[in-house]
Amino acid sequence: MSTKLNLVFLVAFALVIPTLLADIGLFDEVWKKRAEEARQVALDAFTPDPEEVTENFNAQVTKVIEGTNTTRRHLKKYKGKCLATNPIDRCWRCKKNWANNRKQLAKCVLGFGKKTTGGAAGRIYVVTDASDKNVENPRPGTLRHAVIQKEPLWIIFARSMVIRLSKELLVASHKTIDGRGANVHVSFGAGITLQFVQNVIITNLHIHDIVATDGGTIRDSVNHIGFRTTADGDGISVFGSSNIWLDHLSMSNCQDGLIDVIQGSTGITISNSHFTHHNDVMLFGASDSFQGDSIMQVTVAFNHFGKGLVQRMPRCRWGFVHVVNNDYTHWLMYAIGGSSHPTIISQGNRFIAPPNPAAKEVTKRDYASEAEWKKWTWRSEGDLMMNGAFFVQSGNSRGRRPRGKSNMIKAKPGSFVRRLTRFSGTLECVPKKPC
Known part of the structure; x- marks a missing residue:
C-alpha cells in the first residue's frame, strides 16, 4: 500500500473512532513498542505498600510544621522574606x-512521584523561540524541539514568553520543563501530552485556555513522525506513564480537563499548584472497565483549588490516591469523587463548602449502589470542614494499612493548610534571590 493510501486509511480510521486519540499503539509499531516498555516501567514504579509512602509524606510535613509559627497574615501578595512553608518548597526555594543549581529541584519531590528526577542527568537546554510552526520538523530553540530529544534534558526559558502550541506537545522521557525565572504561558492552543514515557518534571508554567486541536502527523522523537488523532483539549494528559511530578503550575480554563492521569499511569505527584475557572479539574483513571488503572498511585498535595471550579478535584477510578494538605475553597458540585472502588485517603485538607445547601458533601460516588460503595476505602483524617462541608467515609477504617503499622503518622490537620499552600501556583523567581 502506498504512503498516500496509508494516510487516507489512517484519517478515515480517526474519523470513525475518535476515542483512539491516545491509543496510537494500535496501528503504529513504534508506539506499540513504547506502550509495552511503559507497562513494564509502570510495574516497577508501583508501590506494593502505598501507605508506607503516605506515612513518609506525613512525617516530612510534621518536620516542617512542628516548632514553627503557624500564623498567616492575610495578604493577596506576599512581599516579605522568603518563606518555604511545606517540605517540598523548603528543599530548594529559599x-x-x-538558578545556578536548578537540578537541586529533582531531589525535592515527595509522595508517589518520589523517584522522579526528570532531566537531572542531562544538559541544560534553553528555549529561545516561542513559535510552534513546524510540528514535523521543529525548529531548534523551540519547546517542541527540546522535548523530543533522545537524551535527558533540563529545559529552561531564555525569557518570558507565550507559547501557542499548534498541535499537542509530545514530551519524551527524562525531561524537565522548568519555567522558573521567566513568566511562561502555554495557552490558546494545544496542551501537553505525556504518553508511554517516564521520569518527567513540569514546573512553574501557566497553562490555560487550551483547546481541542486537529490531529495529523507530528514528530514525537528525533527519529519518528507519527499520526495523531484529535487532541481533546486537556491541559496536561498523562497516559500510560510513570514517575511524573507536576509542581507549581497555574492552570485554568481548558476545553477538557486540566490534568488527566489515565491508562495505567502511576508514580505521580501533583503539588503546589493553583487551579481556577474550570469544570472537570482532574480525572484519574480512564474508564470503569479499564482494570489496568489498578496500579495507579497518585499524591495530590499542597494545592489550592480556587475560584470558578465545579467538580473532579479529583475524580478517581481503580487506584490509590493520597489527597493531603490541600485547600479547597471553591466547588459547585463536589470536590472528590469516583467510581470502580478506588482507595482515597484524604488527610489534613481544608474543605469550604459552597452556599448551595445541596452541594455541601465533599464526596460523590458514581455507578454503584450504597451496598457496593460502602466497601470502598474512602477515609478522612484530620480534614477541616467549614461552612457545612462533610465527607462521607466508607470501607474498613483500618483497611489497606501496612501490617505492623497500626499507629499511622497523621498528616497535619486542616487548620495548617492555609500556610502549607500559601505559595501555590507559579512563582516569580529571580536569579540570585530566594524564589
Whole structure:
C-alpha cells in the first residue's frame, strides 16, 4: 500500500473512532513498542505498600510544621522574606543560588512521584523561540524541539514568553520543563501530552485556555513522525506513564480537563499548584472497565483549588490516591469523587463548602449502589470542614494499612493548610534571590 493510501486509511480510521486519540499503539509499531516498555516501567514504579509512602509524606510535613509559627497574615501578595512553608518548597526555594543549581529541584519531590528526577542527568537546554510552526520538523530553540530529544534534558526559558502550541506537545522521557525565572504561558492552543514515557518534571508554567486541536502527523522523537488523532483539549494528559511530578503550575480554563492521569499511569505527584475557572479539574483513571488503572498511585498535595471550579478535584477510578494538605475553597458540585472502588485517603485538607445547601458533601460516588460503595476505602483524617462541608467515609477504617503499622503518622490537620499552600501556583523567581 502506498504512503498516500496509508494516510487516507489512517484519517478515515480517526474519523470513525475518535476515542483512539491516545491509543496510537494500535496501528503504529513504534508506539506499540513504547506502550509495552511503559507497562513494564509502570510495574516497577508501583508501590506494593502505598501507605508506607503516605506515612513518609506525613512525617516530612510534621518536620516542617512542628516548632514553627503557624500564623498567616492575610495578604493577596506576599512581599516579605522568603518563606518555604511545606517540605517540598523548603528543599530548594529559599536558596539564593537556585538558578545556578536548578537540578537541586529533582531531589525535592515527595509522595508517589518520589523517584522522579526528570532531566537531572542531562544538559541544560534553553528555549529561545516561542513559535510552534513546524510540528514535523521543529525548529531548534523551540519547546517542541527540546522535548523530543533522545537524551535527558533540563529545559529552561531564555525569557518570558507565550507559547501557542499548534498541535499537542509530545514530551519524551527524562525531561524537565522548568519555567522558573521567566513568566511562561502555554495557552490558546494545544496542551501537553505525556504518553508511554517516564521520569518527567513540569514546573512553574501557566497553562490555560487550551483547546481541542486537529490531529495529523507530528514528530514525537528525533527519529519518528507519527499520526495523531484529535487532541481533546486537556491541559496536561498523562497516559500510560510513570514517575511524573507536576509542581507549581497555574492552570485554568481548558476545553477538557486540566490534568488527566489515565491508562495505567502511576508514580505521580501533583503539588503546589493553583487551579481556577474550570469544570472537570482532574480525572484519574480512564474508564470503569479499564482494570489496568489498578496500579495507579497518585499524591495530590499542597494545592489550592480556587475560584470558578465545579467538580473532579479529583475524580478517581481503580487506584490509590493520597489527597493531603490541600485547600479547597471553591466547588459547585463536589470536590472528590469516583467510581470502580478506588482507595482515597484524604488527610489534613481544608474543605469550604459552597452556599448551595445541596452541594455541601465533599464526596460523590458514581455507578454503584450504597451496598457496593460502602466497601470502598474512602477515609478522612484530620480534614477541616467549614461552612457545612462533610465527607462521607466508607470501607474498613483500618483497611489497606501496612501490617505492623497500626499507629499511622497523621498528616497535619486542616487548620495548617492555609500556610502549607500559601505559595501555590507559579512563582516569580529571580536569579540570585530566594524564589
